[in-house]
Amino acid sequence: MKKYHKLLLSIASGLLLWAAWPLRGWAALIFVALVPLLYIEERISKGEKGHVLWLSFLTFLIWNVLTTWWVWNATPAAILAWILNALFMAIVFWVFHFTKTKLHNDRIGNFLLIPYWMAFEFLHYYWAAKWPWLSLGNVFSTCTTWVQWYSVTGAAGGTLWVLLVNIMINNLACCERKRDKKAIRVYSIATILLLILPIIGSKIAYNHYEDKGTDTEVIVIQQNCDPWNEQFDKQFYDAVVQRNVNLAEKLVTPNTRFVVSSESAIEEGIWLDRLKDVRAFDILGTFTERHPNCCFVIGGFSYEWVPKGMEDDFPARQVGNSDRYYYAHNTAWLIDTLNVQHRNKSKLTPAVEAIPEWMGFLKHFSLTVGIARGTLKTDPYPQNMSFDGHQVGVPICYESAFGGYVSEFAKKGADLLFVITNDGWWGDTPGYRQHFEFSKLRAIENRRCVARSANTGKSGFFNQRGDVIQSTEYWKEDVIKATLKANTEKTFYTKHGDYLYRIAMWLTFGLLLVTLVITIMGLFKKKT
Numbered sequence: 001m002k003k004y005h006k007l008l009l010s011i012a013s014g015l016l017l018w019a020a021w022p023l024r025g026w027a028a029l030i031f032v033a034l035v036p037l038l039y040i041e042e043r044i045s046k047g048e049k050g051h052v053l054w055l056s057f058l059t060f061l062i063w064n065v066l067t068t069w070w071v072w073n074a075t076p077a078a079i080l081a082w083i084l085n086a087l088f089m090a091i092v093f094w095v096f097h098f099t100k101t102k103l104h105n106d107r108i109g110n111f112l113l114i115p116y117w118m119a120f121e122f123l124h125y126y127w128a129a130k131w132p133w134l135s136l137g138n139v140f141s142t143c144t145t146w147v148q149w150y151s152v153t154g155a156a157g158g159t160l161w162v163l164l165v166n167i168m169i170n171n172l173a174c175c176e177r178k179r180d181k182k183a184i185r186v187y188s189i190a191t192i193l194l195l196i197l198p199i200i201g202s203k204i205a206y207n208h209y210e211d212k213g214t215d216t217e218v219i220v221i222q223q224n225c226d227p228w229n230e231q232f233d234k235q236f237y238d239a240v241v242q243r244n245v246n247l248a249e250k251l252v253t254p255n256t257r258f259v260v261s262s263e264s265a266i267e268e269g270i271w272l273d274r275l276k277d278v279r280a281f282d283i284l285g286t287f288t289e290r291h292p293n294c295c296f297v298i299g300g301f302s303y304e305w306v307p308k309g310m311e312d313d314f315p316a317r318q319v320g321n322s323d324r325y326y327y328a329h330n331t332a333w334l335i336d337t338l339n340v341q342h343r344n345k346s347k348l349t350p351a352v353e354a355i356p357e358w359m360g361f362l363k364h365f366s367l368t369v370g371i372a373r374g375t376l377k378t379d380p381y382p383q384n385m386s387f388d389g390h391q392v393g394v395p396i397c398y399e400s401a402f403g404g405y406v407s408e409f410a411k412k413g414a415d416l417l418f419v420i421t422n423d424g425w426w427g428d429t430p431g432y433r434q435h436f437e438f439s440k441l442r443a444i445e446n447r448r449c450v451a452r453s454a455n456t457g458k459s460g461f462f463n464q465r466g467d468v469i470q471s472t473e474y475w476k477e478d479v480i481k482a483t484l485k486a487n488t489e490k491t492f493y494t495k496h497g498d499y500l501y502r503i504a505m506w507l508t509f510g511l512l513l514v515t516l517v518i519t520i521m522g523l524f525k526k527k528t
Contacts, residue, residue: 258451
């Protein structure tokens with residue numbers, strides 16, 4: 001195969017991955033998207049010239065840029081994110097190639113890609129450069145009738161499915177080239193079954209599943225403030241909170257239990273040791289006094305002083321040149337007539353809300369065209385908030401992309417999930433539409449109804465099958481209401497979380513260890 005053929009195949013894989021991705025892609029393309037890249041790897045592993053690392057890097061760079069170009073609207077660090085994420089993916093693919101050549105350099109060896117890739121996706125949930133946006137299982141967010149079994153496997157099951165089918169099709173093509181009739185029959189039947197049985201089973205489950213739980217009336221507000229152009233001053237802060245109240249008044253009834261508003265709807269700086277001085281709480285408290293059966297769930301930034309002796313904590317921020325330090329949080333609040341509850345965001349958006357500690361020299365600077373600077377202080381784990389017998393989980397923005405994290409709310413007893421976000425930073429791009437789709441997967445995984453409030457972007461309600469019950473339009477002030485089922489039953493995935501990823505991590509560790517031993521033994525043999 002000529003060099004330019006490999007280059008074209010590498011580009012083809014990148015374009016297919018992009019063409020499969022939500023929202024305007026065709027998800028079925030994902031089942032063949034990696035086949036050109038696997039074919040390149042096969043030829044190189046058999047002795048042809050070529051660099052797996054750089055050819056796969058080209059594939060993944062195309063995918064990253066074309067799928068998440070909109071990140072540029074929020075931060076110039078998007079360029080670094082595209083390059084690094086593509087490089088990480090390419091390294092994973094190269095390690096798979098290296099392991100395959102050492103352990104099993106044939107069709108069976110192609111299956112070694114599965115644990116490596118799934119372990120990489122799992123790593124993206126926890127390290128500083130966390131970016132689960134392009135986890136392969138997310139591709140089916142527009143085909144929820146295909147993946148009702150996510151309640152058992154989570155989105156990791158979708159990743160496993162995608163990798164298996166791509167490898168099977170690649171191996172089938174290899175059998176065709178070798179004219180191995182027996183293997184062709186076996187791979188053909190197995191590939192067809194692997195493609196259709198999960199879809200058939202899912203559609204049966206979809207048609208027979210009914211939402212469970214008690215009826216709960218929820219209002220969702222889309223306040224529609226432009227995060228780039230609004231004039232942020234004290235009068236504006238109060239006006240935004242009052243706008244939320246006025247919108248809620250249009251639909252509130254004695255049966256309403258929750259009014260859900262967006263991330264950062266409260267722009268007033270809230271100090272945790274001075275909650276009685278918060279004007280926004282006075283406005284919202286007046287609303288809950290008029291409607292005592294109802295509470296307000298809303299987002300806003302909060303601050304607290306760093307305890308003495310903790311000044312070296314990385315998220316600690318210095319007050320000018322003084323000896324005082326404080327923490328900043330991205331916070332979800334629940335306000336009713338008796339209490340003010342809150343939780344702080346745990347999964348921070350890289351570059352926008354979090355800077356890795358090894359980049360400490362950027363701690364006091366902004367990578368986000370002035371949106372934020374430094375690193376926010378997080379809660380160590382997700383915690384629910386309670387009202388009127390309900391436990392509710394409130395993932396904040398980026399957190400809704402982390403299936404295993406969101407499942408912790410349900411595992412701890414949340415009967416409803418409220419996603420609060422501000423997707424206005426990205427403008428009218430695929431970003432807010434992709435983000436909206438992720439809530440479908442979280443609903444299926446946990447069999448929880450989801451209410452989603454976006455400041456700007458798209459708000460809506462989702463039932464436990466992942467269907468959109470109701471949604472708003474982009475860039476439109478709106479308020480909607482729905483009666484959701486508050487479910488307390490736990491799915492297999494809710495109970496066990498990302499067990500498929502954990503298995504992949506152990507397999508990867510074993511494969512790396514065996515590969516290392518074989519490589520070292522090979523080096524000793526050469527010397528002797």
